[in-house]
Amino acid sequence: MFLFNNKQQFLVRINPTNRQRLINVLHKLLITKTRAGSFPASECGEFSQLPKTSHVKLQQFETFVMPRFSSQNVPVEQNHVLMIRMDNAKIISHILKAINFKENSVFCCTKDGLKVTVEDMKSVQLNAFIEPGIFQSYVVKEEEIKFQLNLTVLLECLNVFGSSGLQSGTSPALKLYYNGHGTPVSILLEESGVITDCKIRTVHFDPVLDYDFGTSNVIGRIIMSSECLKEVFCELDSTSDCVQFSMSPDSANFRITTFGHSGTYHVDIPKASDVIESLRCTSPVSFKYKLSLMKPSIRPLGIAQKVSLRIDDTGLICFQFMIKVEDNHNCYIDFYCPADVDFEEDE
Amino acid sequence: MKFRGKMIDPNCIKQFIGILGCMTKLGKSCILRITTTDLYFIVRESQTISASPLIWCALDEGHFFSEFGMEGLSTVDNEIYLEFVAENVARTLSALKVSGTAKSVKIKLTKKLSSPCLTFEIDLPSGTNHSRLVVHDIPVNLVPRRLWNDYLEPEAMDPDISVHLPQLRLMKSIVERMKNLANMATVHVTSEGLLTLTVETEAVSVTSHFDNLHVEKKKEEEASVTIELKRLSNFLGHEQLNPQKVVCDVLQSKLMHLNFLSDSYTLQYFLPGINDQ
Numbered sequence: 014m015f016l017f018n019n020k021q022q023f024l025v026r027i028n029p030t031n032r033q034r035l036i037n038v039l040h041k042l043l044i045t046k047t048r049a050g051s052f053p054a055s056e057c058g059e060f061s062q063l064p065k066t067s068h069v070k071l072q073q074f075e076t077f078v079m080p081r082f083s084s085q086n087v088p089v090e091q092n093h094v095l096m097i098r099m100d101n102a103k104i105i106s107h108i109l110k111a112i113n114f115k116e117n118s119v120f121c122c123t124k125d126g127l128k129v130t131v132e133d134m135k136s137v138q139l140n141a142f143i144e145p146g147i148f149q150s151y152v153v154k155e156e157e158i159k160f161q162l163n164l165t166v167l168l169e170c171l172n173v174f175g176s177s178g179l180q181s182g183t184s185p186a187l188k189l190y191y192n193g194h195g196t197p198v199s200i201l202l203e204e205s206g207v208i209t210d211c212k213i214r215t216v217h218f219d220p221v222l223d224y225d226f227g228t229s230n231v232i233g234r235i236i237m238s239s240e241c242l243k244e245v246f247c248e249l250d251s252t253s254d255c256v257q258f259s260m261s262p263d264s265a266n267f268r269i270t271t272f273g274h275s276g277t278y279h280v281d282i283p284k285a286s287d288v289i290e291s292l293r294c295t296s297p298v299s300f301k302y303k304l305s306l307m308k309p310s311i312r313p314l315g316i317a318q319k320v321s322l323r324i325d326d327t328g329l330i331c332f333q334f335m336i337k338v339e340d341n342h343n344c345y346i347d348f349y350c351p352a353d354v355d356f357e358e359d360e
Numbered sequence: 361m362k363f364r365g366k367m368i369d370p371n372c373i374k375q376f377i378g379i380l381g382c383m384t385k386l387g388k389s390c391i392l393r394i395t396t397t398d399l400y401f402i403v404r405e406s407q408t409i410s411a412s413p414l415i416w417c418a419l420d421e422g423h424f425f426s427e428f429g430m431e432g433l434s435t436v437d438n439e440i441y442l443e444f445v446a447e448n449v450a451r452t453l454s455a456l457k458v459s460g461t462a463k464s465v466k467i468k469l470t471k472k473l474s475s476p477c478l479t480f481e482i483d484l485p486s487g488t489n490h491s492r493l494v495v496h497d498i499p500v501n502l503v504p505r506r507l508w509n510d511y512l513e514p515e516a517m518d519p520d521i522s523v524h525l526p527q528l529r530l531m532k533s534i535v536e537r538m539k540n541l542a543n544m545a546t547v548h549v550t551s552e553g554l555l556t557l558t559v560e561t562e563a564v565s566v567t568s569h570f571d572n573l574h575v576e577k578k579k580e581e582e583a584s585v586t587i588e589l590k591r592l593s594n595f596l597g598h599e600q601l602n603p604q605k606v607v608c609d610v611l612q613s614k615l616m617h618l619n620f621l622s623d624s625y626t627l628q629y630f631l632p633g634i635n636d637q
Binding site for chain 2: 166172207208
């Protein structure tokens with residue numbers, strides 16, 4: 014409802030439902046702004062005459078505020094730097110739910126699509142890529158638009174009409190737009206004639222890690238069915254601190270090992286088996302990873318059709334999950350986790 | 361004092377369980393008022409001074425009971441007021457639900473276990489010819505005559521605007537989500553039949569718009585009230601009661617009053633407004 018720009022001016026878009034609230038907020042705002050000295054006193058004088066009763070006519074208020082402060086701003090609708098429209102909001106919430114292991118998320122929109130990043134402790138990172146083809150309309154007016162917001166809140170908003178699975182239940186239409194740095198992300202959802210609009214505040218943008226995963230450094234790569242890997246992951250010995258992935262050009266197996274209280278477990282998946290589509294390995298690979306850090310990969314694994322696993326020479330592991338969302342569209346989720354150095358030194 | 365009633369119609373039993381279930385979920389202790397024509401369930405807010413009830417539910421005895429008999433406190437005050445712990449009834453209900461449809465349910469006021477009891481005698485069908493009879497004795501307190509006035513029927517209110525609520529299922533899922541975001545929401549209705557539900561937190565503001573609602577009554581152009589989402593969601597959870605319509609009355613800043621209307625019963629729910637200023 015309020016849009017501030019850095020010149021302490023604001024545009025008020027009047028929503029009749031919140032008129033009383035709006036007036037109250039305006040009053041409070043006036044007081045704080047005046048105290049902070051950032052608000053020209055001459056303008057305050059007029060503001061303080063705002064009617065305090067709830068019976069103020071909407072028109073009164075509109076004429077009072079609009080001409081003075083909105084003149085420098087073009088209408089809000091034309092300010093969008095990002096506009097996304099899709100007929101089924103379930104698709105995007107399905108993908109985003111899989112990466113929601115932390116609240117904060119960074120959105121990065123370019124003409125190639127939407128990338129949403131969630132990371133923890135500057136080490137584990139989940140990235141969701143959504144290609145523009147999934148949206149009915151995708152307009153990006155700048156080369157790169159980045160903002161950070163609370164993903165949990167966004168998901169609550171997207172699921173406001175209920176959150177049963179991707180196929181079943183409701184499928185609300187979605188329109189999302191963003192007007193640039195410092196403004197909230199607006200979401201409009203429609204379902205059976207009911208409209209819900211949400212304004213999610215964006216927060217100060219923290220840069221995220223950029224894992225440079227060059228293909229030249231990759232020493233091991235597997236493409237396999239996610240079903241099988243999910244089963245293995247779910248049955249890993251939870252008393253173990255770490256999990257080890259090993260493969261070598263000579264060995265016939267891809268080996269996953271845990272070191273728990275009750276012993277060491279190996280899970281061997283033969284190269285020749287049906288679940289492995291391809292396995293390429295240039296030199297022997299064996300790295301350990303903290304089991305707790307691997308946890309966030311389980312959710313995307315659960316919704317993926319296929320997974321590609323790559324390990325580079327420093328031990329950085331990258332899972333890429335392929336998720337089929339519509340007949341001919343795929344989304345991808347990347348998971349990055351560095352190898353655990355402490356365990357390496359123990360040996 | 362005497363009271364006995366017997367229900368045999370499966371639909372009535374189902375509806376009765378539904379209503380009783382609603383009471384047990386919404387309040388800790390519940391008052392049952394029995395008159396010669398109607399049965400009332402009353403839940404009052406605990407630990408508040410306000411005398412207004414939270415729930416007021418009236419059931420038509422003729423509709424629910426095939427056999428019915430009662431004898432009140434005296435010929436002048438021919439009514440009975442009982443108080444029971446809702447949780448105890450909830451257990452009886454689970455027994456009723458698990459076993460599917462009961463053939464008949466008898467409710468009696470008895471004196472067992474050295475205190476007055478509300479006895480539920482549930483006749484359940486079984487595979488063989490033998491029938492099973494499940495008896496639940498729920499201890500109750502008789503409310504003395506001098507306290508009856510605490511449970512008077514709420515006065516007919518004069519709402520600023522009164523509208524029919526949209527599909528409860530849809531509204532329920534929205535309220536459920538909003539509940540995850542904030543504790544309170546503002547309900548706003550206009551005389552054009554627009555109802556909006558707004559939550560505002562530091563991170564987000566969400567507004568849902570329901571339009572084209574049937575306006576029953578309008579005194580003002582618009583009215584709004586801030587209410588506790590948990591309570592609203594508790595109440596909307598009872599969509600399975602399948603009322604013919606749900607009327608929502610709003611009294612500016614003071615009250616949201618929801619009224620489930622059906623031929624055989626009315627259920628009123630009072631949601632006091634919260635002053636958020």
